[in-house]
Amino acid sequence: MSPTIPPLAAKLDGLRSSAIRDLLKLTGRTEIISLAGGLPDAELMPRARLAEAAEAALSGNGCLQYTESPGWGPLREVLVRRESQRLGRAVELDEVFVTHGSQQALSLLAEVLLDPGALVIVEDPAYVGALQVFRAAGARIVGVPLDAEGMRLDVLTELLARGERPALVHTVSNFHNPGGVTMSSRRRREIAELADAHGFWVIEDDPYGELWFDSPAPAPVAAYSRNVIRLSSASKILSPSLRVGWMVAPDRVCRAVEMLKQGADLCGSALTQQIATDLLSDESWLAGHTDTVRTTYGDRAKSLVNAVRTRFGDRVSCSDAAGGMFVWAEFTDGTDTKQLLPRALDAGVAFVPGSAFAVDTDYGHAMRMCFTTSDAATLDEAIARLARAAT
Amino acid sequence: MSPTIPPLAAKLDGLRSSAIRDLLKLTGRTEIISLAGGLPDAELMPRARLAEAAEAALSGNGCLQYTESPGWGPLREVLVRRESQRLGRAVELDEVFVTHGSQQALSLLAEVLLDPGALVIVEDPAYVGALQVFRAAGARIVGVPLDAEGMRLDVLTELLARGERPALVHTVSNFHNPGGVTMSSRRRREIAELADAHGFWVIEDDPYGELWFDSPAPAPVAAYSRNVIRLSSASKILSPSLRVGWMVAPDRVCRAVEMLKQGADLCGSALTQQIATDLLSDESWLAGHTDTVRTTYGDRAKSLVNAVRTRFGDRVSCSDAAGGMFVWAEFTDGTDTKQLLPRALDAGVAFVPGSAFAVDTDYGHAMRMCFTTSDAATLDEAIARLARAAT
Numbered sequence: 001m002s003p004t005i006p007p008l009a010a011k012l013d014g015l016r017s018s019a020i021r022d023l024l025k026l027t028g029r030t031e032i033i034s035l036a037g038g039l040p041d042a043e044l045m046p047r048a049r050l051a052e053a054a055e056a057a058l059s060g061n062g063c064l065q066y067t068e069s070p071g072w073g074p075l076r077e078v079l080v081r082r083e084s085q086r087l088g089r090a091v092e093l094d095e096v097f098v099t100h101g102s103q104q105a106l107s108l109l110a111e112v113l114l115d116p117g118a119l120v121i122v123e124d125p126a127y128v129g130a131l132q133v134f135r136a137a138g139a140r141i142v143g144v145p146l147d148a149e150g151m152r153l154d155v156l157t158e159l160l161a162r163g164e165r166p167a168l169v170h171t172v173s174n175f176h177n178p179g180g181v182t183m184s185s186r187r188r189r190e191i192a193e194l195a196d197a198h199g200f201w202v203i204e205d206d207p208y209g210e211l212w213f214d215s216p217a218p219a220p221v222a223a224y225s226r227n228v229i230r231l232s233s234a235s236k237i238l239s240p241s242l243r244v245g246w247m248v249a250p251d252r253v254c255r256a257v258e259m260l261k262q263g264a265d266l267c268g269s270a271l272t273q274q275i276a277t278d279l280l281s282d283e284s285w286l287a288g289h290t291d292t293v294r295t296t297y298g299d300r301a302k303s304l305v306n307a308v309r310t311r312f313g314d315r316v317s318c319s320d321a322a323g324g325m326f327v328w329a330e331f332t333d334g335t336d337t338k339q340l341l342p343r344a345l346d347a348g349v350a351f352v353p354g355s356a357f358a359v360d361t362d363y364g365h366a367m368r369m370c371f372t373t374s375d376a377a378t379l380d381e382a383i384a385r386l387a388r389a390a391t
Numbered sequence: 392m393s394p395t396i397p398p399l400a401a402k403l404d405g406l407r408s409s410a411i412r413d414l415l416k417l418t419g420r421t422e423i424i425s426l427a428g429g430l431p432d433a434e435l436m437p438r439a440r441l442a443e444a445a446e447a448a449l450s451g452n453g454c455l456q457y458t459e460s461p462g463w464g465p466l467r468e469v470l471v472r473r474e475s476q477r478l479g480r481a482v483e484l485d486e487v488f489v490t491h492g493s494q495q496a497l498s499l500l501a502e503v504l505l506d507p508g509a510l511v512i513v514e515d516p517a518y519v520g521a522l523q524v525f526r527a528a529g530a531r532i533v534g535v536p537l538d539a540e541g542m543r544l545d546v547l548t549e550l551l552a553r554g555e556r557p558a559l560v561h562t563v564s565n566f567h568n569p570g571g572v573t574m575s576s577r578r579r580r581e582i583a584e585l586a587d588a589h590g591f592w593v594i595e596d597d598p599y600g601e602l603w604f605d606s607p608a609p610a611p612v613a614a615y616s617r618n619v620i621r622l623s624s625a626s627k628i629l630s631p632s633l634r635v636g637w638m639v640a641p642d643r644v645c646r647a648v649e650m651l652k653q654g655a656d657l658c659g660s661a662l663t664q665q666i667a668t669d670l671l672s673d674e675s676w677l678a679g680h681t682d683t684v685r686t687t688y689g690d691r692a693k694s695l696v697n698a699v700r701t702r703f704g705d706r707v708s709c710s711d712a713a714g715g716m717f718v719w720a721e722f723t724d725g726t727d728t729k730q731l732l733p734r735a736l737d738a739g740v741a742f743v744p745g746s747a748f749a750v751d752t753d754y755g756h757a758m759r760m761c762f763t764t765s766d767a768a769t770l771d772e773a774i775a776r777l778a779r780a781a782t
Contacts, residue, residue: 004590006558006618008647009506042456051449054662058442064630065433100491104656115400132654167397199395227397239455241662256399263523264655265495269663271445271632 033382035304035369036350038177038325042373044293045239049285053278054271063270069261070254071098071246072273078281083230083248087223094251097258100268102207102231102245103129105257108264109168109229109247110137112256113201118167121159123151125328125357125366127177127205130170139167143359146176150183153190160198168201174217175208175324178357178368182322185218192224202228207245208324210237210290213298217323226250234276236325237290242272294323301327303376304369307383312390325372330354331365331390338364340390347389349382424773426695426760427741429568429716433764435684436630440676444669445662454661460652461645462489462637463664469672474621474639478614485642488649491659493598493622493636494520496648499655500559500620500638501528503647504592509558512550514542516719516748516757518568518596521561530558534750537567541574544581551589559592565608566599566715569748569759573713576609583615593619598636599715601628601681604689608714617641625667627716628681634660635667685714692718694767695760698774703781716763721745722756722781729755731781738780740773 056062063072070076076096084091099105106129114120116138122130124143134141142164144155151171159166169191173183183191195202204221209232222230233245249257261267279286301321308318308329318329331337337353344350354366371379447453454463461467467487475482490496497520505511507529513521515534525532533555535546542562550557560582564574574582586593595612600623613621624636640648652658670677692712699709699720709720722728728744735741745757762770 003587003616003618006504006586006590006592008643009502009504009509011506012503012647012650039456042454045455047449047453047455050455051446054445054449055442058438058445062438063433064436064438064441064632065430066626066631100656103654107655111400112403113397113400115402118400129654129657136651136654195397196394199397201397225394227394235457239662240457241455241660243656243658243660252399256403259403260527263494263520263527264498265491265634266520267634269632269634269660271630271663272660 032345032348032350033374033378033385034350035371035374035382036352037370037373039370040236040240040325040372041296044296046279046289049279049289050239050275053275056278057271057274062274065270067267067270067273069258069267071096071268072270072277075244075273075277075280078277079246082280086220087230087248088219089223091248092251094254095248097247097249097254098268098273099245099247099261100243100265101235101240102205102233102247104264105231105245105247106130106133106203106205108257108260109203109253110134110139111260112253113168114139115167119164121156121166121169122359123171123176123179124359124361125178125354125363126359127170127172128357130205131359134170141359143361145361146179146181148181150176150181150187151191153187153194156191156194160194165198166200168203169195170203170205171221172205172208173221174206175211175322175326177208177324178326178328178352178354180319180322180324180326180328182217183221188218188221189224192221192228195227196225200227204228204230206231207233207236211294211297211325212323213294213301213321222248229253234280237293238276238279242276243269244272244276297325297372300371300374300376300379304371304379304383307380311383311387321371325370327369327371328354329367329369330363334365335390336364337367343389344386347385349385349389351386423736423739423741424765424769424776425741426762426765426773427743428761428764430761431627431631431716431763432687435687437670437680440670440680441630441666444666447669448662448665453665456661458658458661458664460649460658462487462659463661463668466635466664466668466671469668470637473671477611478621478639479610480614482639483642485645486639488638488640488645489659489664490636490638490652491634491656492626492631493596493624493638495655496622496636496638497521497594497596498524499648499651500594500644501525501530502651503644504559505530506558510555512547512557512560513750514562514567514570515750515752516569516745516754517750518561518563519748521596522750525561532750534752536752537570537572539572541567541572541578542582544578544585547582547585551585556589557591559594560586561594561596562612563596563599564612565597566602566713566717567719568599568715569717569719569743569745571710571713571715571717571719573608574612579609579612580615583612583619586618587616591618595619595621597622598624598627602685602688602716603714604685604692604712613639620644625671628684629667629670633663633667635663688716688763691762691765691767691770695762695770695774698771702774702778712762716761718760718762719745720758720760721754725756726781727755728758735777735780738776740776740780742777
């Protein structure tokens with residue numbers, strides 16, 4: 001008798017794989033210059049300093065054991081100091097929780113903050129990893145468009161006036177992925193006031209805040225309200241292989257997240273958390289290292305934007321290269337970027353079409369380009385190829 | 392105006408924190424000998440070999456980047472070889488998926504295999520980390536008692552005959568936590584046949600299989616049916632700080648888990664996965680190392696069991712010390728272990744009362760004792776203290 005094959009859960013039918021991850025698999029061909037990725041440059045990761053920290057963690061009294069679910073104690077203490085500076089108030093230890101990258105913070109928070117059918121407001125275009133998590137949690141998702149000052153709060157205010165009651169609003173406040181923009185100080189204060197007045201959570205997702213090119217990002221949204229949960233990460237400034245992210249959130253949120261983290265994976269890695277502690281607490285080294293990353297990415301970003309402006313002129317409008325890892329560009333002549341992509345791949349360049357990030361709009365003429373892993377000459381060649389594909 | 396504080400998700404009300412984790416926080420006092428933990432001995436973790444592997448991973452061409460969601464390729468290849476040997480068939484690469492400890496495999500599988508209300512059969516007493524995950528998934532949980540041969544399949548068969556249709560059955564087949572027993576070969580074949588006949592999944596959760604003392608564990612349940620998903624881990628033989636677990640499951644299960652892992656935390660740590668690859672592929676070193684762990688734990692286990700038998704005689708019946716990390720003991724004279732615990736703590740010894748692991752039964756007279764982190768003299772003193780507390 002042949003065995004009866006059991007089914008998978010019916011609820012899986014509604015989930016989709018990440019379009020970007022699937023695309024990345026296709027753009028690994030070496031002859032293609034990929035602007036489609038979203039990876040920090042591995043060449044800039046502090047290999048020697050990481051090795052030194054790993055050696056220290058693995059010799060003598062370093063911890064090789066399971067660690068506490070909220071994170072390795074000394075790491076949380078370093079983060080308390082760091083986040084207190086950032087937020088301009090004394091952050092408590094119980095408000096700091098270490099996660100397996102900030103993606104895990106998003107997924108645990110979705111469980112902690114959302115009942116099925118809850119309304120979640122996201123930026124449009126949106127960070128795909130957040131969308132995926134909120135969809136899996138069974139949320140109703142509404143997108144609010146971005147402009148040059150970040151999330152359009154006039155649109156959010158109108159939604160609230162119509163009686164919409166979001167459980168949470170998600171924002172990538174600094175150097176948006178994919179939109180490139182940074183929320184203005186005025187709007188940061190305003191969205192915090194809305195959160196306080198209407199009693200909703202804001203998740204301020206900030207993996208890129210340290211990667212400013214000309215001037216630091218404004219004070220975080222979380223500086224203006226305790227209803228704001230701030231996420232950050234070591235992935236973009238040190239190495240994603242540490243899988244160290246963290247959140248600053250009210251104690252009761254952290255305790256609920258702790259309960260779910262025990263079920264999700266018990267705890268993080270004491271090894272990588274010790275390494276992160278070492279590097280994040282070495283403040284003068286870290287300042288110099290971060291500065292190098294900023295300068296390198298800043299030069300690349302400006303090369304990319306210059307190349308786009310030179311080759312395309314008015315045909316493409318492009319976000320400023322103020323920080324982060326991405327430039328968002330829109331064709332003004334009706335060019336469809338999904339149709340352009342196969343021609344671009346033939347010409348030897350990859351990007352992500354805007355539609356991959358679209359929530360309630362289309363962004364059919366837009367694209368996201370990542371500048372982190374290519375030098376100026378390569379970026380120029382990439383845009384030359386794109387221009388040939390787009391003729 | 393004072394801010395309006397947003398609520399947490401209503402569904403959280405039904406979840407509980409891990410009783411064992413909460414208890415562990417209370418037993419950290421140095422004057423207490425704790426048999427309540429569930430940790431491998433950090434002294435036996437291969438610090439120098441880990442340091443060597445970390446140095447190799449961080450120098451030269453080691454990967455510091457995000458890795459693929461199913462795990463670092465070379466690690467999956469090592470696991471293919473290892474699991475092919477274990478299962479007696481050629482395991483395919485697409486059947487192997489690396490997780491953040493095997494706890495993450497449980498939590499992702501609960502999402503992939505269970506719709507709310509699905510029936511899950513667990514062993515009674517049960518591994519608490521599994522219970523927590525299945526509860527969070529909204530499953531209906533039924534416990535099947537253990538005896539000296541493992542899960543009582545006569546009880547399972549009766550449930551099936553009554554028309555119960557489990558979506559999955561969870562078993563810790565080797566050196567059960569907390570029950571200490573190992574499922575017999577006959578029952579392994581039999582439960583696999585039931586899974587094939589009735590079309591349910593079996594999760595064979597095997598973190599302790601390598602830790603046999605006198606003779607190796609029987610061939611895994613997964614050797615008898617493709618409806619069995621096998622979980623294993625590097626935590627107990629190398630170090631939990633690697634956070635490296637893995638599953639062997641049909642390709643379609645792995646692909647569904649992959650989709651959810653992207654949302655959960657994107658990917659594991661390329662650093663710790665490279666370290667695990669290095670150590671797991673160094674077969675002759677690993678054999679020697681594992682042997683040392685086995686011998687040390689075996690001696691401790693036997694000391695503990697001897698001490699219990701010497702001090703308590705017929706008053707306590709105790710599982711054999713055949714492998715793993717735990718001994719399960721039951722008072723035969725009606726002593727209530729939950730009432731005993733505070734007196735035991737006063738006497739300077741901690742254990743976990745059986746009720747912490749109970750599903751449908753009570754186990755009010757039972758307790759779990761972990762022998763991994765104490766030497767023979769300490770274990771003897773612990774049982775002497777327990778005997779004083781229990782007079």
